Amino acid sequence: QVQLVQSGGEVKRPGASVRVSCKTSGYTFINYGITWVRQAPGQGLEWMGWISSYSGKTNFAQQFQDRVTLTIDASTKIAYMELRSLRSDDTAVYFCARLAYIVVEAAATSAFDIWGQGTRVTVSS
Amino acid sequence: DIQMTQSPSSLSGSAGDRVTITCRASQNIDRYLNWYQKKPGEAPKFLIYAASKLQSGVSSRFSGSGSGTEFTLTISSLQPEDFATYYCQQSYSSLTFGGGTKVEIK
Numbered sequence: 001q002v003q004l005v006q007s008g009g010e011v012k013r014p015g016a017s018v019r020v021s022c023k024t025s026g027y028t029f030i031n032y033g034i035t036w037v038r039q040a041p042g043q044g045l046e047w048m049g050w051i052s053s054y055s056g057k058t059n060f061a062q063q064f065q066d067r068v069t070l071t072i073d074a075s076t077k078i079a080y081m082e083l084r085s086l087r088s089d090d091t092a093v094y095f096c097a098r099l100a101y102i103v104v105e106a107a108a109t110s111a112f113d114i115w116g117q118g119t120r121v122t123v124s125s
Numbered sequence: 126d127i128q129m130t131q132s133p134s135s136l137s138g139s140a141g142d143r144v145t146i147t148c149r150a151s152q153n154i155d156r157y158l159n160w161y162q163k164k165p166g167e168a169p170k171f172l173i174y175a176a177s178k179l180q181s182g183v184s185s186r187f188s189g190s191g192s193g194t195e196f197t198l199t200i201s202s203l204q205p206e207d208f209a210t211y212y213c214q215q216s217y218s219s220l221t222f223g224g225g226t227k228v229e230i231k
Contacts, residue, residue, distance in 0.1 A: 035220070037169075044225040045161070045169065045212050059219065062126065095168060104156075104175040110216045111159045113180070115168035 002026040004096055004116035011122045012086050020119045022079040022096030030054045033099030034072065034079040035112055040092040050099050051079065086123045093118040127151050127215050129223035137231040142203045146226045148196045148213035156192045157217035163225070164209045172211075173198065203228070 007021040022034060035050035049060035051070040058070050069082040079096060097112035128151040138144050148158065156176040161169040171180050173189040176196055186201040200207055208230055213223040 037222075039163075044210075045163065045214075045222045047214075047220045047222060050220070061219070097169075102174055102178075104178060107155075109157050109159075109175050110220070111171060111174045111180075111214075112161070112169070113171045115170075117168055 006116040006119045009120040017084045019082045024077045029077040035099045036081045037095045038092040131223035135227040137229045146198045150194045154215045154217035159214045161212045
């Protein structure tokens with residue numbers, strides 16, 4: 001079955017970087033993108049960016065453009081998200097999800113159809 | 126950027142109630158609207174795409190409607206497992222979530 005399994009929780013100091021991995025299985029990797037979403041404590045879902053597993057092309061939410069790097073390793077079918085210059089308000093659960101392209105009445109839409117279990121990142125001095 | 130606004134931010138209901146959540150887009154997004162369910166400690170679950178198409182395996186008590194700037198998610202008869210927070214998301218231009226609607230037990 002399709003699975004996305006994320007790396008374990010992290011505790012980081014302010015100013016440090018964190019890298020979260022997302023290991024995929026059960027589907028043809030290059031046919032779907034990978035997207036990243038986070039949820040801070042008591043807050044809603046916040047989309048961060050996505051990466052094409054086929055081309056490596058990326059797209060980011062404006063607030064993350066300067067601090068996030070998304071990469072993929074097609075040989076191992078693992079996606080990575082690196083967040084730099086961590087602040088206390090980056091404390092959150094980070095999710096990866098499969099980005100599916102769905103054709104509806106000759107138009108293509110996208111949605112996050114399968115999700116990883118989440119990785120808690122705590123930023124504290 | 127397209128902003129998504131959900132209302133209400135929270136609601137309370139009893140098992141068997143019909144509930145409706147509204148999502149408004151700051152500009153026309155046609156039918157590029159998805160809905161997700163989020164429970165504490167769990168990953169989000171994909172419910173509806175293209176405003177009204179039910180994802181495979183999702184209960185038929187969930188339905189979606191709307192186009193342009195106004196959309197609704199309806200749960201026809203609340204079940205205990207439906208108490209959660211629901212998020213709309215536009216995929217017309219980039220990707221944006223609404224602020225969420227928490228459905229609580231009355």
